[in-house]
Amino acid sequence: MAYATRFLIGGELVSPQSKEFLDVEDPATGRVIAQLPAGGAADIDRAVAAARDCFERGAWTGKLPQERAAAMWKLADLLAENLDELAQLDVIDNGMPMMFAKATVNSCIGTLRYYAGYCNKIYGVTADISGGGREMHAYTRQEPVGVVGAITPWNAPLAVVVNKIAPAIAAGCTVVVKPAEQTSLSALRFAELVAQTDLPAGLINIVTGYGVSAGAALANHSDVDKLTFTGSTGVGKSLVQAAAGNLKRLTLELGGKSPVFVFDDADLEQAIPACAMAIFANSGQVCFAGSRLYVQRKRFDEVVERVGKAAKAMRLGSGIDAQTQLGPVVSGKQMERVMEYIESGLSEGAELVVGGRRHGDEGYFVEPTVFANPSSKDLKIVREEIFGPVLVAMPFEDMDEVATLANSTPFGLGSGVFTSNVSTAHKAARRIRAGNVWINCYGVLDKAMPFGGYKQSGWGRENGGAGLEAFLETKSVYTML
């Protein structure tokens, strides 16, 4: 298979200025299957200059709102025509099962169409004010923040790239994207598709490369007005420093250690598969993965046993195989990291219910793993984000404990509540400090609903109107009548 290997800068597919490369590994085999250019500061400079030029010329904002919407719809149609290939690239690169990959590429199409609808729905307000005793006409305008730098992670490669681009361009911004070095194949193919459209040159620019070079160059760039980042909490904190240079606006979607509560009265037919998929979907490499399972004491043993059975029954394999439910983790480094957490669970005192080992000796597969009854809530597997298929189950007594248990973490991204009592469900939802609470389901996402985290899970929200506002500035206009 031939892969796209050029950057998209100023509407052209260009060769990098940097002479560095990054290896593309298939995590199902561990073999290097391609090399992609690793851009450096010079490539980022070029991309930011192209984005700035497009913005200042008004090449995009000068178009009518319905023209911009139509162009976004056309790009969505192009993704739909190439859905299978884009999904295949994410499978090869990330290891995710094909069905999951197709769903994420489909979500890209939905995102572009959803935000296309906002192009002619950006409103200010009018206000009656007392301007020094004179009659005034005052109103606000919502204007694009300018040039956006977008830095994305490897766990949902194309989906996160498009999730940044769509609201940014709907708001009238221009964008430079730096995808994750582990999974850049679909972003570069997407770049080729963008180059086929008549979107203005410089509206969308894509440069692949390492975080410490290309990523840092983008984050520190003094001509970038806004940074939008999805990734680890550690790197997110370093971007706060980087943004300080020119006080660029910053949205952060970071990590989590999300709790799921199963009350005595829950419908277990519904709760068991949902609790299993909350952690095992995409091999646990989901920022809102439900990695802490709290079960009300009376049904603790039953739930743990049944979630363990569900884990054991999962079919591991290459994401290309249509039967696969669980692919490998993304890289050898990630597999080692996950295995270290499993070792720590074993040595620090947690009961291993199922899993706990590598699967096979080719590629980076980790068995879906369930721990129960950790000796203390301070164990690393209870506190830290593992980002792998590892669940830790603990009993709880009653509603009074929900807030303490749920919120005993620096994170606040996802959470789940299973109960057949509507009052229990909403009481719990109020007590949990997290950006998302799923009741009798887990991980449902919709473009219309804001997504983001409390505490160290991030700053700001994506999706919905809030996702658009993150790319807008408010201007107040005063007229003396």
Ligand code: NAD
């Ligand atoms: P990461 O933070 O290591 O990398 C993310 C991106 O940042 C990559 O493109 C990387 O090249 C870049 N980067 C790394 N160092 C940089 C630096 N110094 N300056 C600028 N850019 C830099 O994260 P990851 O390992 O790719 O992704 C996993 C993490 O992402 C997990 O913690 C997960 O929870 C989080 N995540 C969060 C969400 C969300 O929406 N909240 C979604 C997906 C993943």
